[in-house]
Amino acid sequence: EAGVVQSPRYKIIEKKQPVAFWCNPISGHNTLYWYLQNLGQGPELLIRYENEEAVDDSQLPKDRFSAERLKGVDSTLKIQPAELGDSAVYLCASSLESGRWGSYNEQFFGPGTRLTVL
Amino acid sequence: AQSVTQLDSQVPVFEEAPVELRCNYSSSVSVYLFWYVQYPNQGLQLLLKYLSGSTLVESINGFEAEFNKSQTSFHLRKPSVHISDTAEYFCAVSDGNQGGKLIFGQGTELSVKP
Numbered sequence: 001e002a003g004v005v006q007s008p009r010y011k012i013i014e015k016k017q018p019v020a021f022w023c024n025p026i027s028g029h030n031t032l033y034w035y036l037q038n039l040g041q042g043p044e045l046l047i048r049y050e051n052e053e054a055v056d057d058s059q060l061p062k063d064r065f066s067a068e069r070l071k072g073v074d075s076t077l078k079i080q081p082a083e084l085g086d087s088a089v090y091l092c093a094s095s096l097e098s099g100r101w102g103s104y105n106e107q108f109f110g111p112g113t114r115l116t117v118l
Numbered sequence: 119a120q121s122v123t124q125l126d127s128q129v130p131v132f133e134e135a136p137v138e139l140r141c142n143y144s145s146s147v148s149v150y151l152f153w154y155v156q157y158p159n160q161g162l163q164l165l166l167k168y169l170s171g172s173t174l175v176e177s178i179n180g181f182e183a184e185f186n187k188s189q190t191s192f193h194l195r196k197p198s199v200h201i202s203d204t205a206e207y208f209c210a211v212s213d214g215n216q217g218g219k220l221i222f223g224q225g226t227e228l229s230v231k232p
Contacts, residue, residue: 042208042223042224050220111160
C-alpha cells in the first residue's frame with residue numbers, strides 16, 4: 001500500500017514568490033492534515049480537513065497561506081507571497097478519520113517538502 | 119492548551135548502552151500519548167502509543183514507554199541501543215476532544231556511536 005505522497009520534496013524560491021505543495025493521502029483516508037516543522041522543532045498543525053471541509057484552520061496564517069482539498073482526496077497548500085521565515089518543512093498526514101472522543105486513528109505522515117526562501 | 123516538553127534536545131550514547139528520552143506533558147483530563155521517530159530525509163513514523171489500559175507500552179524494535187499520570191510523563195526507554203536507532207524522536211499528545219490534533223514536543227536527537 002502506498003503511503004502519503006508529497007511533492008516536490010525540495011523547493012528553493014526567492015522571497016515574494018508564490019509556492020505550492022501537493023499531497024496525496026493514503027487511499028480511503030478521509031482526514032488530511034498539513035503541519036509546519038521549523039528547524040529544531042516539532043511539527044505544528046496548520047490545517048485539518050475532513051473530506052473536503054477544513055474543520056480546523058485556526059493556525060493557518062490566512063494573509064498569505066491558503067489550502068484546498070478538492071473532491072476530498074488530494075490537497076494543495078499555497079504560500080503567496082513567501083517570506084524568509086517560511087523556510088521550513090511542510091508535512092502532510094492522513095488518517096481514516098479524526099479521533100472522536102474516546103477513539104483514535106493513527107496519522108500517517110508523508111516525507112515532507114523542504115522549502116528554502118532566499 | 120496542551121503542551122509537551124522534551125527535556126533533552128540531544129542525547130549521545132554508545133552502542134549497546136541503555137537510553138532514556140524524557141517527555142512531560144501538561145495536565146489534562148484524558149490524553150493519548152505518542153512517540154514518533156524521524157529518520158533522516160524521511161517522514162515521521164509512529165513508534166508506540168498509549169491510549170488506555172496498561173501504562174507500559176512497547177514497540178516492535180525494543181523501545182518501551184511508561185505513562186505516569188501523577189508525574190505527567192511518558193519517557194521512552196531502550197535497554198540496549200543500536201547504530202540504526204540514530205534518529206530524531208518526537209513525543210506528542212492528543213486529547214480526545216480536539217479531533218485528533220497532535221501537539222508535538224521539540225524533539226530529541228538520539229545519536230548512537232560505535
